[in-house]
Amino acid sequence: MAEVLAAVRKCLTGFPAEARELHVLECVPYLNVPPSPLKFFREWICPNRPCIIRNAFSHWPALHKWTFSYFRKVVGSKEVSVAVTPSGYADAVYEDKFVMPEERLMPFGSFLDILEKKVKLPGVFYVQKQCSNLMAEFSELVGDVEPHISWMSEALGKKPDAVNFWLGEATAVTSLHKDHYENLYCVISGEKQFLLHPPSDRPFIPYEFYQPATYHMSEDGTFQVVDEKGAEKVPWIPLDPLNPDYIKYPDYAQAKALQCTVKAGEMLYLPSLWFHHVQQSHGCIAVNFWYDMEYDIKYTYFQLLDSLTQALTHS
Template identity: 60%
Template sequence: MESVRERLIRLSEEAHDYLGQSVPFLDAPPDPLLFYRDWIGPNRPCIIRNACSHWPALNKWTNEYLREKVGSKVISVAITPNGYADAVLGDRFVMPEERQMSLSSVLDIMEGKMKVGGVVYVQKQCSNLLQELPELTSDMEPHVPWMSTALGKLPDAVNFWLGEASAVTSMHKDHYENLFCVISGEKQFLLLPPTDRPFIPYGNHGNPHLTAHCIHGNHLQEGVYQPAVYHQRDDGAMDPHRPVGPRPDPLPSVPAGSSNQLHREGRRDVVPPLTVVSPRQAVTRLHRSELLVRHGLRHQV
């Protein structure tokens, strides 16, 4: 078991040495073939400056423009009491309340003109830009040509995200090549390479019982949590409620461990507790007109 621990730690250290302590910048969109060779193939993230500086959206997408163009459109909006979507609360893994409201109402809430009793975040995926706000597609390219050429396919989804600083996405992994382009404001990311997976206490979000983690003081609690969804009461407060349907049979919980000893899923006799020794790789800020390319890394935004 000691050799397993040492090899996993060594693998993580080598990955961090290979990736470096910061995400590299490119000053312009790359040649597709070279981009595939230097970044997609090696599975390395990068930030590309001026990648979308020619999009009209960078100059057009003000709150006033969005109100005039699509303010009356009703879209899907996530609402949480604290800005944390898909996160642990007590003994539950709580997902946001999804509400239908006009984009103008969302902007009013973000500007403090209207109260909703929680944090709003336009974060619905499944190509919500094309499905809910197709009027905005003329202000940008429907795909990034050099990336589509490098991958040999068009994007599976084009999403529109709108939120304030308190809106946070929990740590997760997407099984796609991801491109994040900031049109207005800035976005902060935390990236971890796949070799750090044994040190991250994560579970299978597709299971009706969700394994997750939550910090309690100086200890990290890992266990099995019942799914729940936030629901706003008549007095404006938000409570987590179980989804409608039969309650799944309980599963045994995972015992708590110290904050620097994180366990792998599954059998505890296969891989012993591991100590996190590698520094985290982070993108502190992604600014206007910059584009982040991310390849299957664990990330938090």
């Protein structure tokens, strides 16, 4: 049995290097214009490769209209959902728990006061609610963008499952994770820094199961971590790729991340199942489109890779 496990481990640890040689690019390439739907499907979606696309939404009014003063005029008094955390890490492992942000309803204008440092409150604030929050909470802004990306919708034969609006402080960070979506991430102003791992790096990326919990701010301004009672444990990545603990997670030293900066007016195509960690400039404004992935043989192969990695980790 030990010999079999050693052979499987050798195959798994060699797989990411082979995938990089045959498939994964050394850096995220740029396209100066969006390709045709067929070309994009053949060259980027099917190979599951990321790219940054310029001039993909240069016709959007949002690029010149979306300022804080415009937001105050159009949405200012409306209550919206804001994620609040003590450190900027929402949906992340903290003290051996998977901790979600406190979700606070507040007038959008009050949130903008915090971003502009007119008001100082405890915590880090980030408009990051998904589930198509652009349509649900910021409908006044929908006419400044598009409800879908036409060439992507044609390439996939479907409309996006969600269109999300993002705005927050520079200290708001998205922890390393993956999504089951083909993601088009459009930066309207500021910039986003992405650290990416292809799905083939899964053998080097640790996962554990954690008790889910939520931050709650007390009257004195301190944050408490409150368990979600009765909830099932959540699988999540405990590692911080910006400061990895190689003693605790030695296999991660063999992973090879791609890093890219997506600037205002640029769109990142982030393929399904790619691991990503995200930082941003202060007050960065972005919109992203989530298209559900195809649960085809690619997904099945990844599930096999994931299952084998978990089995070896706990053997």
